[in-house]
Amino acid sequence: MTILTPTDGLQLRVAGIDDLYNPGLDLDATVESPVATVGSTGITAAEPLLMATVDGTTAFYLACSSDRLETAVHRIDETGDVTAADPATVVDHDPELPEMPVVDLDALDNGIRRVLAGCGWRRPANVDDYDAAGGFLNDVDPDVVFDAGESIHGRGWGDACHDSALTETWVDAHDAEGDAAVVINAHSNPGDSLLLSSAPFNVLDGAVSLAQTVDATEIVIFASMADESAVETAHTAVERYPNDPSIAIDVVTGPAEYRAAEPTMALEAIEGNHRLEARLRPPGPESVGLYGRPTLIHTARTLSHLAVSLREGDDDSHPSTRVMTIQGDVTDQTVTEIPETATIEQACAAADTTGEIKAACVGGRFGGLAADLDISVDPETLTDADLGTEGIVNILSEDRCVVEFVGERAQFASEENCGRCVPCREGTTQLAELLRSLYDGTYRPEAIDELIRVMTTTSICEFGVNAGRPARTALDTFESEFKAHADGQCPTNSCLAAMEVK
Structure with missing residues (x-):
């Protein structure tokens, strides 16, 4: 099979089955019709998802067991009828549609699909599929890239421009001494992981367009070593990407630790440092980043949004x-x-x-x-x-205990912080202790508030800045539960071992 869209004849797509973890399931070898393993849709409740398409009609078979999947594939292949195995629904659509059609099922009809358009419909690292869906961005005018960047804010705490416009750091990186680099930070966030494993060419299109704009000579894809599917797909996509030869693209994995997603700790991991610590700023990575070079660090989500904006624009018909x-x-x-x-x-x-x-x-x-x-x-x-x-x-x-929930997060912060700055290192430990003291009958809201204020205003990275937010907001909304615990009662009767020291 060369391409999935447009097509002649019957097509079978299976989403949510990872070849890494299902090496024995080789449907394509047992039927005459082509069977394509596409990326995950992101909607795991519907997966494994079988989609049978012919002449602009697609039948959807949701949450298939291995037996159900094999039976349905063989029955559809034998009859040529996409509805032969009792689908959940059938949708008529444009035969050349490059993305999953709108499906009127609770599991599949939530939201819209711009950045996620290819997820679950196209083979992730297949050049022909991507070309048929619009193709690669080639040598986009830098002014156009800058215009798109003006309207996009960084997505995720792994983005060095988290919640801020992108272009100021782009100018700094372009003007700084040394060859610039672009880091695609796909560590820790399921959305970034999904894009890297199901729509990697879109991520790379955004990164390459940015690299060409700031004259960067290297792109590094950074992901958790535990995210095997995304890493494997990224390697394949890099090998097949029709890249500008002046830009090297590498895939680097880091430890499966939450803090590794922090932008400067991601740089530490890429450089091979075993002890990950946040870097002091200024200077920011856009001036002194990877191996001392100017470096732009954006999440896979940010760069996918950039690619989609360059391809489609942002207006009322294409909302952010x-x-x-x-x-x-x-x-x-x-x-x-x-x-x-x-x-x-x-x-x-x-x-x-x-x-x-x-x-x-x-x-x-x-x-x-x-x-x-x-x-x-x-x-x-x-x-x-x-x-x-x-x-x-x-x-x-409703049966979850808020005190237990925020206590677990405080304990996590005390154990997982990098230890570089005192407000975070000591503050998270003290916060966990203050929350644990509720079980001894001691409730000190003023002390908790003041401690979190200091952590928020003086920590050097977002780990410490945000580590106290679950407790702060829970105190605002659920203070009665904190008081109840100090009085020896848990309103949900669910947190007997909540603040146990590990």
Whole structure:
């Protein structure tokens, strides 16, 4: 099979089956019709997802077991009928559609798909599929790239321009002495991992366009060594990418530690340092970064948004979006994409919860807790609400103890910080102790507030700046639960071992 779109005859796509972990499932060898292993859709509840297409009609078979998948593939192949194996739904669409059609099913119809357009529909590192869907960006005018960068803010705490415009650092990197480098930081965030494993050419298009604009000579893709699928796909995509020969592209893995995603600690990991510590700033990495060279560090999400903006533009017909991961008390983790005007509540609708929603921790490991989820996901609104913008929403169902939840995060921060600065190193330890003292009947909200204020205003990187946010926001919204614990009661009866020292 050369391309998936457009096509003649029957096509079978399987999303959410990773060749790395399913080496024995070789459907393509047992049927006459081509079977394409495409990337994950990000909607794990629907996967493995079989999509059978012929002449602009696609039948969707959701959450297939191995037996169900093999049976359906053989039945469809034998009959030539995409509906032969009782699909969940059937959709008519443009035969040349380069992305998954809109599906009217709860598991698949949430949000929109701009950055995620190719995820689950195209083979991730297949040049023909990418060409058929619009093709590679070639030698984009630097002024056009700068114009696009003006309207995009960095996505995720792994981006050196987190929540700020991109172009000021681009100018600094271009004007600094030495050959510039671009780092694609795909460490720790499920959205970045999905893009790298399911739509790597889009990520590379954004990075290469940026590298050409600032005269960078190297691109480094950085991912966790535990993220095997994304790393394997990235290597393949780099080998096949029709790259500018003046730009070297490498894939480097780092330790599977949360702190490794912090931009300057990512540089430490890429350079091979075993002890990861945040770097003091100024100077920032755009002036002195990888091996002392000017370096731009952007997440896979940021660079994918850049590529999409260069290809489509940003206007009313192409609204700015956010890639959001919904996890926690849900049946399956889900990665969805929604307009920035949409709300947290709408994002959460992409996943099935295990109970009534009590609250959500918005913004990743050190996000803020909110009970009211009718808040739009644009970064300014989230920041004003003291919530995080990492793009991860952790749902807490009504039987979850908020004190236990924030205590676990404080304990994690005390164990996982890099140790470079005192406010973070000592502050996270003291915060965990203050929260643990609730179980001894001691409740000191003023001390907690003051400690978090010092951590927030004096830590040298976002790890320490944000580590106290779960506790701070929980105190604002759920103070009655803290008081109850100091009185010897847990309203949910669920945290008997909550603050146990590990």
